[in-house]
Amino acid sequence: MPRRGRSRKGARALPVAVVLACAAAAGWWVSRTVVDASQRPGGEYEILDRHPHDVGAYTQGLYFEDGFLYEGTGRNGQSRLRKVDIASGRILQEAALPFRYFGEGIAEMDSRIFQLTWTSGQGFVYDKGTFRQIGQFRYPGEGWGLTSDGEHLIMSDGTPWLRFLDPVTFAEVRRIEVRGPSGPVDQLNELEFVNGSVYANVWFSNSVLQIDPASGDVVREIDFTALERDARPVDREAVLNGIAYDAEGDRWFLTGKLWPTVYEIRIEAP
Numbered sequence: 001m002p003r004r005g006r007s008r009k010g011a012r013a014l015p016v017a018v019v020l021a022c023a024a025a026a027g028w029w030v031s032r033t034v035v036d037a038s039q040r041p042g043g044e045y046e047i048l049d050r051h052p053h054d055v056g057a058y059t060q061g062l063y064f065e066d067g068f069l070y071e072g073t074g075r076n077g078q079s080r081l082r083k084v085d086i087a088s089g090r091i092l093q094e095a096a097l098p099f100r101y102f103g104e105g106i107a108e109m110d111s112r113i114f115q116l117t118w119t120s121g122q123g124f125v126y127d128k129g130t131f132r133q134i135g136q137f138r139y140p141g142e143g144w145g146l147t148s149d150g151e152h153l154i155m156s157d158g159t160p161w162l163r164f165l166d167p168v169t170f171a172e173v174r175r176i177e178v179r180g181p182s183g184p185v186d187q188l189n190e191l192e193f194v195n196g197s198v199y200a201n202v203w204f205s206n207s208v209l210q211i212d213p214a215s216g217d218v219v220r221e222i223d224f225t226a227l228e229r230d231a232r233p234v235d236r237e238a239v240l241n242g243i244a245y246d247a248e249g250d251r252w253f254l255t256g257k258l259w260p261t262v263y264e265i266r267i268e269a270p
């Protein structure tokens with residue numbers, strides 16, 4: 001199922017999605033500015049390195065652990081959990097989801113990897129070492145992005161809300177509404193928790209938002225349009241959608257669905 005089917009969810013998001021889809025179809029790409037430019041501090045970054053990325057990987061989740069990238073991919077029949085060698089892009093380990101599931105965000109806690117699915121309300125739990133499925137869980141609504149603050153799982157569902165889940169019972173502990181200067185920001189997708197902030201990319205844009213997990217306030221927007229231009233995606237759905245962070249090396253890894261490149265970057269502290 002094409003991911004652009006998501007635009008059916010919210011009438012508010014539809015015009016932007018349609019405009020951007022038309023733009024993409026016309027062969028040019030634009031960056032959707034999510035937060036009022038006059039009120040946002042800039043986000044500067046530099047590209048440290050470029051690494052190969054499987055152009056068949058419909059990236060839905062990405063995180064860094066112990067020198068490797070872990071990637072969750074989507075689309076029915078192509079949804080995977082992968083451990084990837086960064087330098088070569090080689091897939092070192094892989095688990096496949098049954099055809100009926102459209103894989104979404106992934107996160108790790110306590111040697112367990114969690115994976116969401118888009119519209120099935122079904123999450124999966126894997127042993128980190130073996131990729132053996134050791135559990136399942138249910139949640140209401142859609143599943144988009146996933147990360148962890150070390151205490152809870154944090155998930156997005158395409159709305160402006162981020163849910164905090166207990167990693168054992170999967171009960172919702174609390175939720176925050178993400179708000180920019182112009183109001184709630186929806187289409188929040190891939191997530192990464194870094195140094196006390198939640199970072200979220202916004203579906204069908206090149207924006208990554210830095211979010212205060214206590215208030216939900218957007219405190220910074222970083223525009224990665226230059227990365228998309230460098231990646232030269234050929235598929236209209238090939239949008240930015242992978243954020244991973246290596247705390248020890250202070251390195252970020254960004255990629256997109258079907259992009260040929262994983263970008264290793266350094267982001268200036270706010």
Ligand SMILES: [Ca+2]
Binds near residue numbers: 244
């Ligand atoms: Ca991530």
